[in-house]
Amino acid sequence: MTAKKWFLVVAAASLLFINATPAPAYASSTPYESYNYNYWEEAVPAPAAYVPDRVISGKELGVGDFVEPADMVVDDNGLIHVVDSGNNRIVRIDEKWQVQDIIDGFSNDGKRDGFKNPTGMYVDGDGMMYIADTDNGRVVVLDKDGSLVRFIEKPNSDILASDFKFAPLKVTVDKAKRVFVIAQGMFEGIMQFDPDGEFIGFVGTNKVQRDYTEFFWRLFSTKAQKAQMILFIPTEFSNIDIDAKGFVYATNIDPGSQEPVKRLNPSGEDVLKRYGYFHVKGDILYRLSVGPSKLIDVKVQNDGMYSVLDSNQGKIFTYNDEGDLLYVYGGKSNQAGTFKTPVAIESVGGNHLVLDRGKSNIVAFKPTKFGSKVNEAVMLHHNGEDKQAVPVWEEVLRLNANYDIAYIGIGKSLLMEKRNKEALQYFKLGMDRDGYSVAYKRYRREFMKEHFGNFLSVLVALAASWFAFKLYRAVSRKRKHKLNRPSGSGAQNIGEGKAL
């Protein structure tokens, strides 16, 4: 009877308990999982930095579906240009998602001319449009009203093979109106043209990595076999962008490369800062069946931040100017806010836009509180206002206590304020050994200065006591010696005899 009673009580209690449990709180609002890598090379869950805001297709804009759109660019006025390759047109959209106009042709010597499979575009500060008109083998330069300025066509140069086909894919322009073009099959690097469209030369060649096993096999193969082996040629660049200082950012899709993102200075050297925990290469950990990130677009934003787009897993990786991975978001699936074949990333007014060729639409992402706080702190740090960045970093840490960059940021600010001891702690939390070393060096010097008197007194006291001890021993031994001498010599001999 009692057993039954007990059972009932327990059952009732458990029922109560089930009802009392709140609805699971893990239902995330994003269709992807956000994470970041910690110092120990582990992917740690993190709050989403950007969430999908809306998805826009060509039909919704009232211009008919996009067909295989290949590129998207936002000009200084916030006007979005979509390169609708399959329809051979450029669609211009303002920030309120109203179509401004459609450029599908231009007047060339009085005749109507059009594009043939355009795949890249750039709009410079004056509103001049540079369109990589791929199948026509030319770059079309239009002014902001859409009338033709000039063509950049297949260059005649000694360093180019005469039978090569000029098929520009991506294009960007610097402040001096130099034009950088990525062309199909151009392994030598990025083609550079002067403002008049004359070919200057190449910048930023990708290096071929030496493969030692291949070298080993080559030692043992015959000439005929060698001829059958694949040639090792450098990979092409996949996309380019330019920052406010005129440095060209370029991505490539070389799967084995540790440096798929490059920042090229005017003489073509890679000057990207890579001070983060890991290489600037997208995912650090990945399944072998999935493979490494394939970076196909890069967008430089304000304050030295840049985002790269991984077409392999549909993720966007954002780095700061020092090469720290700030956040990762995005994914591939059929849900709204994810991608099928993402091809281009842009940023407009703090939001990110991603063009998806597979779904023929644009996904707009807006920053969450976490994302915007990180952006703000990075901006403050970049502008040298580290002290103002501290409360922002603290806010970031409240949202994500695993965010190492925030600890390092606070540490750097404390270091600047000469609060070295506190800085030590933050650098340790952020696993920043260089910062820690600097802070410790200063702290140690301060400590020594402060306690120099104490150190010296202890040292003198120690030396004095040691001296006194020595003296005491010497004196007492002498006395013993004196006392033992008359009768002691015989005893000593006996003792020695025993020992021997």
Added chain:
Amino acid sequence: MKQDFIKFPLHLIVHPFDGFWDMKYDGKGKVRVALFILALVVLTVILQNQFAGFLVNYNDPRYLNSLTQLITIVFPFFLWCVSNWAITTLMDGEGKFKEIVMATGYALLPLVLIYVPMTIASRFMVQEETAFYYLFHSISTIWFIGLLFVGTMTVHQYSAFKTIVTMALTVIVMGIIVFLGTLVMSMMQQIIEFIVNIYRELTFRT
């Protein structure tokens, strides 16, 4: 006590030829001292992994395990002793197993003597000074290998060249022992599984 545990080991590490000779022929070495030094090495390595300064300590504190560290030191130690004994028995070595354990144990002493102060000092170092930390670590390793060399040479009464060959062979034998060990393990596993399967078959039949 003081003679066995402090004076003689300290004498041995700075006068290895004398020391190992005394250890072998004058009976000054004690196995328990060697094992005590081994225990000290385990302790110092554990302390070093846990307490070395942030700038030189690249261990992930979440995965530090004293038992694993104990095994990774004690197991190779005895593996070395057994392999060395096995190989020197075939190569006319004069050393007994006890002497090999003693020689190896005493040779470990520099590790203890250097690791402990360096662990403490590393906590007060900045990046530029960590070079000294690594320098002293290298010194202790070289010292240890030198002592092991002299110890092996003296214990077995070998020439220098033969000692080097023996030491190299010992390392190979260590590998063979580990290989055979894993082989036996996996065989045993399969045999046990086989017997269990037969048992199961029989129980299901009836």
